[in-house]
Amino acid sequence: MLWIAVHLPQLSLESFAATLDEARRGEAIALLQEHRIAAVNAAAARAGIKPGHKRATALALAPALVLGEADAYRDAQALQAAAHAALAFTPSVNLQAAEHTLLLEVQASLRYFGGLKTLLQRLHQDLAPLGHAVQCASAPTALGAALLARWHPGFEIGAHTTDLKLLAQRLNGVPVWLLGPGREHWEALQGMGLHDLSDLRSLPRSGVARRFGPGLLQDLDRAYGLQPDPCDWITLPPVFDSRLELFARADTTEQVLHGAAVLLQRLVAWANGQHARVGRFVLRMHHEPRHRDGGQPLHTTLEIALAEASSDADHLRLLLRERLAHMPLSAPTLELSLHCSQVSRGAPPNGELFPTPRSEREGLLRLVERLQARLGREQVQQLRWKPDHRPECSTVLQPAEVRPNAVSVSPAPAGCGHLSRPVWLLPEPQPLAERHFKPVLDGEPLQLLGGPERIETGWWDGAVAQRDYFIAATGEGALLWVYRDRLPPLEGEAAAWYLHGGFG
Amino acid sequence: MDAPSLALRSPALARPAQQQARPQVLVAPETVHPTLWRAHQLGRSRAEALATGFPELDAELPGGGWPRRTLTELLLPHAGLGELRLLAPALREVMHGGRVVMLFDPPAALCAPGLMQLGLDVQQLMVVQGRAGLRGAARELLPNADVLWALEQALRSGHVGAVLAWLPVRLRADVLRRLQLAAQSHDGPVFLLRELAAQSRPSAAPLRLALQPGGIDRLTLRVLKRRGPAQLQPLQLALPPVLHQPTAVRAQPPAEASPLAVEAAPPAPRPSLHGAPHFQPG
Numbered sequence: 001m002l003w004i005a006v007h008l009p010q011l012s013l014e015s016f017a018a019t020l021d022e023a024r025r026g027e028a029i030a031l032l033q034e035h036r037i038a039a040v041n042a043a044a045a046r047a048g049i050k051p052g053h054k055r056a057t058a059l060a061l062a063p064a065l066v067l068g069e070a071d072a073y074r075d076a077q078a079l080q081a082a083a084h085a086a087l088a089f090t091p092s093v094n095l096q097a098a099e100h101t102l103l104l105e106v107q108a109s110l111r112y113f114g115g116l117k118t119l120l121q122r123l124h125q126d127l128a129p130l131g132h133a134v135q136c137a138s139a140p141t142a143l144g145a146a147l148l149a150r151w152h153p154g155f156e157i158g159a160h161t162t163d164l165k166l167l168a169q170r171l172n173g174v175p176v177w178l179l180g181p182g183r184e185h186w187e188a189l190q191g192m193g194l195h196d197l198s199d200l201r202s203l204p205r206s207g208v209a210r211r212f213g214p215g216l217l218q219d220l221d222r223a224y225g226l227q228p229d230p231c232d233w234i235t236l237p238p239v240f241d242s243r244l245e246l247f248a249r250a251d252t253t254e255q256v257l258h259g260a261a262v263l264l265q266r267l268v269a270w271a272n273g274q275h276a277r278v279g280r281f282v283l284r285m286h287h288e289p290r291h292r293d294g295g296q297p298l299h300t301t302l303e304i305a306l307a308e309a310s311s312d313a314d315h316l317r318l319l320l321r322e323r324l325a326h327m328p329l330s331a332p333t334l335e336l337s338l339h340c341s342q343v344s345r346g347a348p349p350n351g352e353l354f355p356t357p358r359s360e361r362e363g364l365l366r367l368v369e370r371l372q373a374r375l376g377r378e379q380v381q382q383l384r385w386k387p388d389h390r391p392e393c394s395t396v397l398q399p400a401e402v403r404p405n406a407v408s409v410s411p412a413p414a415g416c417g418h419l420s421r422p423v424w425l426l427p428e429p430q431p432l433a434e435r436h437f438k439p440v441l442d443g444e445p446l447q448l449l450g451g452p453e454r455i456e457t458g459w460w461d462g463a464v465a466q467r468d469y470f471i472a473a474t475g476e477g478a479l480l481w482v483y484r485d486r487l488p489p490l491e492g493e494a495a496a497w498y499l500h501g502g503f504g
Numbered sequence: 505m506d507a508p509s510l511a512l513r514s515p516a517l518a519r520p521a522q523q524q525a526r527p528q529v530l531v532a533p534e535t536v537h538p539t540l541w542r543a544h545q546l547g548r549s550r551a552e553a554l555a556t557g558f559p560e561l562d563a564e565l566p567g568g569g570w571p572r573r574t575l576t577e578l579l580l581p582h583a584g585l586g587e588l589r590l591l592a593p594a595l596r597e598v599m600h601g602g603r604v605v606m607l608f609d610p611p612a613a614l615c616a617p618g619l620m621q622l623g624l625d626v627q628q629l630m631v632v633q634g635r636a637g638l639r640g641a642a643r644e645l646l647p648n649a650d651v652l653w654a655l656e657q658a659l660r661s662g663h664v665g666a667v668l669a670w671l672p673v674r675l676r677a678d679v680l681r682r683l684q685l686a687a688q689s690h691d692g693p694v695f696l697l698r699e700l701a702a703q704s705r706p707s708a709a710p711l712r713l714a715l716q717p718g719g720i721d722r723l724t725l726r727v728l729k730r731r732g733p734a735q736l737q738p739l740q741l742a743l744p745p746v747l748h749q750p751t752a753v754r755a756q757p758p759a760e761a762s763p764l765a766v767e768a769a770p771p772a773p774r775p776s777l778h779g780a781p782h783f784q785p786g
Contacts, residue, residue, distance in 0.1 A: 357602055363663035364604060371632060371654050379633045379650075383626040385616035395616040400630050419746045421618035423588045424611070449720070450747050471746060477717040478585045479746050501615060502584030503746050 002110070002162060004120070005145035006102040006127070007135045008082060013039045014132050015078035016068040018262040019247040021255050028062045033070040068247065075100070077242060078132070081266035083234055085126045087273035089119060094142065094231040101149065103142045103231065116160065126272065129265045129313060139167050142231060143223040147174050164225050171223055172198035179219050185212050197223075240270045240281075240340040249288055249332040253324040256285060256333055260324075261317055263338040268313040276343035277309035278316065283338055287331035300330060307369050307401070308362070309344040315366060322374035365402040372399070389457045390465045391425055391481075391500065420453070422481040422501035429498035432482065439472065439482050439497035446472035446482065456486065469500075479503040547731025554693055557593025558741055565711070566731040570594050570693040575684050575709035579728070581700045583611040583670075585717040589743040591695060592622040595666055598692060599628045603665025606630045606658055609651050611670050622744075628665075632658075652679060659686035659694065666692045673702045684708040703728055721745045 008014070017025050028044035030037050037053045047062035058065055076097055083102050086093045092105035106119060113119040116138060127134055137148035138160045144167050151174050161167050174197050177186045188211075194200050200208065200220065209217050221227035242263050250256045260283055271278050283302045304319055371380045382400040386393060432439040432446075439446050451470030458465050466486040473479055481501040541547045546566045553569030555562055562568045570576060580587055595605050605628060607614075616626045632655075634648035651669070658664045667690065675698075687694045696709065703714060711730050718724035721743050727735040 360603070360663050363661055367658060367661045367663055368630070370657060375632070375634070375650050375654060380654075381631045381633070383614060383616050383619070383629050383631065385620060385626050391615055391617070395614060395626075397613075397631070419589075419618065419621045419744065421621055422615055423618040423622070424584050425613045425615045427613055473720050476585075477719040477722065478582075479720065480584070501618075502612075503618070504584050504586065504588030 001105055001140060002107045002116070002138060003140070003142045003145040004104045004106050004123070004136060004138045005142070005149035006082070006086065006104070006123070007146070007149040008079065008100045008102075008132045009135055009150075010039070010041075010133045011078060011100040012070050012075050013041055015074045016071075016247070017041070018078070018131070019068075019074075019245060019259065020066065021248065021250075021258055024066055024247075027064060027066055029066045029068070030058055031068050031070045038070050066247075074245070077266075078130070081130055081242070081269045082127060082132060084236060084266070084273040085130065085269035086123065087234075087236060088126060088275065089113065089123060092231075092233050095234050096146065099146065099150065101146050103146060105142075105231075106138075120160075126269070130269060131262075131265075138162075140164050141167065141223055141225045142229050143219060144171055144225070147171060147178050147223055150178055151175070168224055172196060172201075176200055179216060179223075185216075188212075236270065236273050238341075240267055241337065242266050243335060243337045245335045246333065249334050251329070251332050253327065253329060256329070256336065257317070257321055257324055259336050260320055260338070261313075263336060264313050264316050264320070267338055267340055268311055268316070270340075271311045271343055274343070274345070275347075276345045277311040278306065278340055278342075279309040279344050280305040280342040281316070281338060281340040283320065283336065285329070285333040286335040286337070287329075288334050297330065300327075300333075302327065304373075308365055318370060319373045322370060326374065361402060368400050368402050389455050390463070391421065391455075393458070393463070395425070419503065422479075423504035425501040426499065429483070429500045432497040432499055434497050439484075439499075441474065441480070441499065444475050446474060446480065448472050448482075449479075452484075454486065455483075467498075471503075541731070544733050546733075554594050554597060556590075557596075558590075560739060561725065561741060564725075564727060564730075564735065564739055570695075571711060572692055573688050573690060574711070575680070575687055575694050575696055575707075577696045577698060577702075577707055577709040577712040578715055579698055579700045579703050579712065580715040583697075585715060586721070586723045586743045587697065587715060588619075588622065590715070590723060590741065591668070592624060592744075594693060596623045598665035599625050601665065602628075603692065604628050604630055604663075605666045605668070606632060606664050608632045608655050608658075608667070608669035609634055609648065609671075610668075652683075656683060656686045659683065659690040662689045662691060664690065664692065667694045668697065669695070670697045673699050673705070675702070675705075677706050677708065680708040684710075721747065 012031055013029060016031055017029060020029070026043070028047055028049070029041045030044045030049055031039040032055060035055055037049060037051050037055070037058050039051060040049050044058075044062060044065060047065070049058045049061050049065070053061075055067065058067070079095065079097060079100060079102070083093050083095050086102050086104050090104050090106050090109045094103040094105075096103065104123075106116075110116060110119065113122060120136065120138075123136075124134065135149050135152065137145050137152075139145035139148060140162060141164075148170060161170065176189050176194055176196060176199070179197070189200070194203075197220065200216075201224075205217060218227060222229040244259050244263055246255075246259050250259065263283075267278060267281060281304055283304070285300045285302070287298055287300065289298060302320075302323060304316075304323060306316075306319070310316065368380055377399045380400045381397045384396040384398060386396050388394045432441055434440065435445060438448065448470045449472065452468035453470075454468050456466045467483040468486055469481060469483045471479055472482045479502065480499060481503070482497060482499050484498075485496045539547075546564075553565065553567035553571050555569045556565070565571075578587060598605060605624075607629060610631060614629075614631065619626050619629070632651065634651040651671075655667065655669050658667060680696075683694075683696075700714060703712070707729075709729070712728040714726040714728055716724040716726070716738075718740055723741045723743055725739040725741055727739075
């Protein structure tokens with residue numbers, strides 16, 4: 001068995017920073033737990049704030065300090081997203097919530113991913129968008145890997161060994177307080193002059209068991225591979241649901257988008273964990289309940305359905321941005337939640353190195369999706385020809401749809417010898433005056449050149465057309481399509497000539 | 505592009521003593537680099553141009569056709585004087601390659617049978633309309649931010665075969681410059697159709713043409729700007745005829761037999777255009 005342990009040392013701080021807006025993320029941030037500073041970021045550490053300080057001390061050192069409360073639920077959600085991302089590499093993932101550590105059993109995945117080194121690189125790549133600092137180590141025992149990963153703060157790709165003896169050598173240097181049950185005895189162990197695991201192992205086992213309980217010895221044996229170490233594997237929830245409580249209320253859609261981007265990364269991690277792509281997701285914005293009497297809704301729901309399922313976080317974010325940009329916020333937003341239950345499984349389509357008709361279709365699909373997200377579905381249209389003699393019925397405009405699989409292109413219809421139909425149509429036929437039996441446009445008589453061509457149809461659907469069409473020319477030579485009602489106008493009706501279109 | 509001035513500033517000209525050392529630079533500077541040409545020559549472009557389908561027009565255009573990856577401005581007094589018949593051969597070529605043609609904010613509704621008679625595949629046409637809101641007179645004058653955004657996205661994506669955009673006269677120069685930059689990643693022609701009044705405004709488009717109706721089934725084309733010498737006289741193009749030949753002959757009154765003389769002074773754009781909601785035929 002080969003285990004990779006991934007430890008997220010700054011998880012609490014990073015999960016808190018995710019709830020801040022962009023400008024504040026760079027400032028000094030510290031987390032409070034039971035009125036004491038529990039974690040500080042680099043900027044706060046530069047100001048001299050250390051874990052264990054009191055709130056007043058910290059604020060005296062850095063008056064602009066952003067203080068947040070540690071929240072175990074928030075941390076658990078962030079850690080869960082990382083665990084989902086890890087599920088893309090192995091089905092055996094164990095979550096140690098208290099230690100902010102993931103354990104991956106990867107022996108069976110090594111060959112598929114091309115060795116431990118490549119696997120670790122891919123793991124890093126997949127974890128990077130979640131924005132966590134990562135320490136990792138691999139070892140033949142789960143607890144051994146976890147101890148090594150948590151021990152060394154400095155290196156990103158940590159100590160890797162597949163040999164039990166080598167592992168034992170490394171573990172001998174691990175400080176005792178890293179062992180879970182040893183923690184409450186930390187002072188006692190220190191008082192006895194026990195600093196690392198080798199010190200602890202050199203003591204008689206019966207004495208250690210009597211003093212500190214059998215749990216410490218068990219952990220020690222599991223870390224060194226002397227005892228079996230059964231683990232619980234996590235399972236992926238069938239429906240994605242994640243919440244993010246914003247630190248400050250979001251008044252603009254830009255701030256909402258910023259928080260939503262964090263949730264989208266988690267969504268993509270969840271989808272990647274089951275090798276699926278997101279087909280539809282719902283963002284719900286929970287508003288501040290201050291306009292209770294005004295009947296303001298408590299939350300706004302934004303549903304985004306994709307034409308083609310995608311697991312590209314950037315693409316999802318762009319779609320969300322276009323939709324949000326055109327949506328006024330009815331009230332400031334306090335909390336965001338993202339929900340997704342519709343995914344499409346199966347292997348994603350292959351990427352293309354050189355442009356092919358297929359990749360071009362996909363690019364076009366994304367373009368149309370983005371345009372429709374911002375302008376509205378009805379504003380990006382496609383033409384369809386309907387066999388009908390009435391010109392106003394022969395063209396159907398429908399929202400554009402690009403079918404990604406329709407690679408084969410129908411051959412373009414060959415243009416016939418002459419053109420008898422216009423390209424431009426007026427939405428409504430424009431009545432024309434008549435002078436000397438000729439239609440008049442803007443005071444100029446039109447010259448009738450072609451026609452008449454009678455179109456008399458549509459008696460079955462109520463829009464009867466009985467018209468004689470002519471091709472007419474204006475004085476400067478532009479060609480128009482005009483028609484005369486077949487039946488003479490009734491008493492009091494307007495002229496019988498109409499302008500219907502133009503030859504482009 | 506200030507390539508002609510670049511040729512003038514070349515060291516061989518600045519220092520005549522070196523003329524013997526590098527005579528080939530002076531003999532044919534256009535062979536040195538594709539962006540160099542002499543003032544009396546037509547410029548060339550690295551991207552292969554798209555044949556217009558009219559050989560006499562190809563001869564007037566730098567590169568021998570509609571340029572790719574740059575803007576082409578067509579200025580016309582109003583829609584419906586044969587602009588689509590002029591562009592149809594090139595668009596047909598684009599569609600034949602399986603690529604999509606996008607139309608932005610067309611001035612009137614399109615009629616599918618008419619487009620099919622021009623040989624265009626209507627399924628490969630996409631129409632992008634700006635949001636409702638700017639209608640009437642303002643629509644003619646002010647650019648719609650949504651349309652400009654969509655146009656830029658389409659150009660930048662590089663997945664569209666050809667683009668036709670009907671843009672208003674009042675367009676800030678930096679908007680056109682942005683579009684010109686975006687067009688560099690678009691492997692196909694970009695036609696911006698604007699009113700004739702825009703010809704006095706500065707534009708980043710390297711090719712600008714003014715279109716005038718030149719009689720029935722004829723189009724008069726003036727090259728306002730190109731990479732090359734100024735055009736001496738306007739070009740008369742015979743468009744694919746709408747009318748049968750005998751009718752066309754009957755329609756030509758004897759006074760209009762030589763349309764060149766008539767076209768010496770282009771008529772001013774009609775002010776009544778702004779009042780029309782969508783489409784104002786002549």
